Amino acid sequence: MKLLMLRSVWSGSSDLDELIEQTLQGGFDGLEGPIPNEIEHRHKLRQKLAEHQLVYIAEATTGVNPDTPEDWWIPQRDRTIQDHLNDLRWTVEHAIDMGAMFVSTMCGYDAWSWQQNVDFFGQALELEQTSGVTISFETHRSRSLFNPWITRDLLAQFPEMKLTCDFSHWCVVCERLLDSEWAILEQCAQRAMHIHCRVGYAQHAQVPDPRAPEYTAALAAHERWWDLIWKAQRQRGFSQVTMNPEFLWDGYMQTLPFTKMPIADVWDVTCWMAERQRRQFMQSGFGEAALINKKLS
Numbered sequence: 378m379k380l381l382m383l384r385s386v387w388s389g390s391s392d393l394d395e396l397i398e399q400t401l402q403g404g405f406d407g408l409e410g411p412i413p414n415e416i417e418h419r420h421k422l423r424q425k426l427a428e429h430q431l432v433y434i435a436e437a438t439t440g441v442n443p444d445t446p447e448d449w450w451i452p453q454r455d456r457t458i459q460d461h462l463n464d465l466r467w468t469v470e471h472a473i474d475m476g477a478m479f480v481s482t483m484c485g486y487d488a489w490s491w492q493q494n495v496d497f498f499g500q501a502l503e504l505e506q507t508s509g510v511t512i513s514f515e516t517h518r519s520r521s522l523f524n525p526w527i528t529r530d531l532l533a534q535f536p537e538m539k540l541t542c543d544f545s546h547w548c549v550v551c552e553r554l555l556d557s558e559w560a561i562l563e564q565c566a567q568r569a570m571h572i573h574c575r576v577g578y579a580q581h582a583q584v585p586d587p588r589a590p591e592y593t594a595a596l597a598a599h600e601r602w603w604d605l606i607w608k609a610q611r612q613r614g615f616s617q618v619t620m621n622p623e624f625l626w627d628g629y630m631q632t633l634p635f636t637k638m639p640i641a642d643v644w645d646v647t648c649w650m651a652e653r654q655r656r657q658f659m660q661s662g663f664g665e666a667a668l669i670n671k672k673l674s
Contacts, residue, residue, distance in 0.1 A: 378610065378664035379617040381432055382651045386410030387625050388643055393418075397425050403648050404669035407432030409481065409621050412471045423475055434571065434619065435477035437468035439484040451519055452486045458497045461485060465501060469510045478619070479511035481541040481571055485521025491530075494521050498535055505537075513570035515541035518582065524550050525561040532564055539570040543623070544602050545577025552579045554598045562602055566609035573623040574603060574654055583629040586641040587650060600657060607663045618663075622650035 384405045389396040400408060408426070412435050413419045426433050440456035441464075443449050452461075465482055472480050485497055498514075498521070505512040516522045522531070522540075525547055532538055542565055547555055555562060576587045576599050584592040603620075610618050624630070624647045630639045648669075655666035 378607075378615055380655060380658045380664065380666040381406040381617055381619045382655060382666070383407045383409045383432065383434060383619060383621045384647060384651070385621055385623045385625065387627075388623070388647055393421060393425060397429060397431070399644070400431065401429060403644075403651070404667060405431075405651065406667070407434070409434040409436055409623075411436045411438065412468055412475055412477075419471070419475065426476065432619075433475060433477050434621075435468050435472045435475060435480045437465050437480050437482035437484065439464035439482065440486060450483065454486075454488070456486075458493060458500075461497060462500055462504070465512070466504060469504060469508050469512065472510050477510075479513055479570065481513045481515055483515050483517045483520055487519050487521065487523040489521060494527070494531060495534060497521070498531060498538065502535055502537055511539065511570070513539045513541045515573070516543050516546055516565070518546045518550055523547075525555065525558045529561045529564060532568055538568060540565055540568045541571040541573060542566075542569045542602075542606060543573035543575065544599060545573070545575040545582045548577035548579060548595070549582045554579070554595065555602070556598060562605055563609075566602075566606045567613070569606040569609065570619075572603055572606055572618075572620045574599070574620050574650060575623045575625075575629075576650075581631070583624060585631050586646055588646075603654070604657070604661060607658065607661065611663060620651075620654060622647050622654065624650065 382405050384400055386408055389399050438450050439461040440452040441449055442453050461484055465484060468480050516528060522528045576584045576596050578584055578595040584595055587596045624643050626643050630643055632639050652669055655668050658666045
C-alpha cells in the first residue's frame with residue numbers, strides 16, 4: 378500500500394498561495410477541506426492542485442449556519458434532514474469537477490432519534506450510489522456518529538457505510554481511551570476509508586503536544602487503533618490509503634489564560650505527527666510513504 382498524507386486547510390493560511398506553499402514545504406501529498414462556494418475560487422484551487430500534483434479530499438459540513446462567526450461548524454437545531462442532505466449533495470455534485478478523491482463529511486446531529494439517523498444515512502447512501510462519488514462519514518462530536526455505540530449500530534444497519542475515523546472525538550465524549558471497545562474499533566477498521574490522526578484524551582479532543590511524556594499513553598493508544606485500520610485496509614485490498622494529522626488552532630489548541638497564547642505550535646505538531654505516522658506505516662510493513670528528513674524528538 379501507499380500512504381498519502383494530507384493536511385487540513387484549517388491549519389494554515391486563508392491565502393491559497395501561502396497554504397499551498399506551506400503544504401509543499403511540509404512534504405504533504407494533498408489537501409483536505411471544503412469546496413469553495415465561489416466559482417473563481419474553485420477554479421483557482423483546482424488549478425493549484427493540478428499544478429503541484431496534490432490530491433484533494435472534499436469536506437462536507439452539513440446542517441450549519443456558515444454566517445455564524447463562532448462555532449459555525451456546529452449543526453443547528455432547526456436544520457432538517459433534508460437540509461443536511463442538501464448540504465451534502467452540493468459537495469458531492471462539485472466533487473468530480475474538483476478532482477476530489479472522495480467526500481468526507483461531518484454530518485447528522487447528535488440529538489437525532491434512531492429513525493432520523495436511519496432516514497438520513499439511507500438517503501445519503503442512495504446519493505453515493507447514484508452520483509458515483511464515494512462518501513466517507515466522520516466520527517465527530519455533535520454529529521450522528523458522536524460515540525462508538527451509535528456508530529456500531531448504524532454500521533450494522535448499513536453494510537455499505539464507510540468511515541472517516543477520528544477517534545479523538547470519542548475519547549472526550551466517552552471520557553476515556555477506547556481499548557475497552559475493541560470490538561467496535563475492529564468494526565470501524567473494516568469500514569475505514571480515511572484517518573484523522575489527531576490524538577485525543579479523556580478531557581479534550583486534542584492533546585496540546587503529542588511529544589510530551591504525559592501524553593505517551595494517549596499517543597500509543599491511537600497508534601494501536603490506526604494500526605488496526607491499516608491492517609484491515611491491507612486485507613481489503615487497498616492499494617493506497619489516506620491520513621490527515623488534523624491538529625487545529627481554534628478551540629482545539631489550548632491557550633494560556635488572559636493572553637490567549639497557544640501553548641504549542643499547531644503546524645510544528647502537524648508536521649511532526651505526519652512524519653511519525655509515515656515512519657510507523659513503513660516500519661510496520663504496510664508499504665511505502667514519502668519520508669521528510671526531519672528529526673523526530
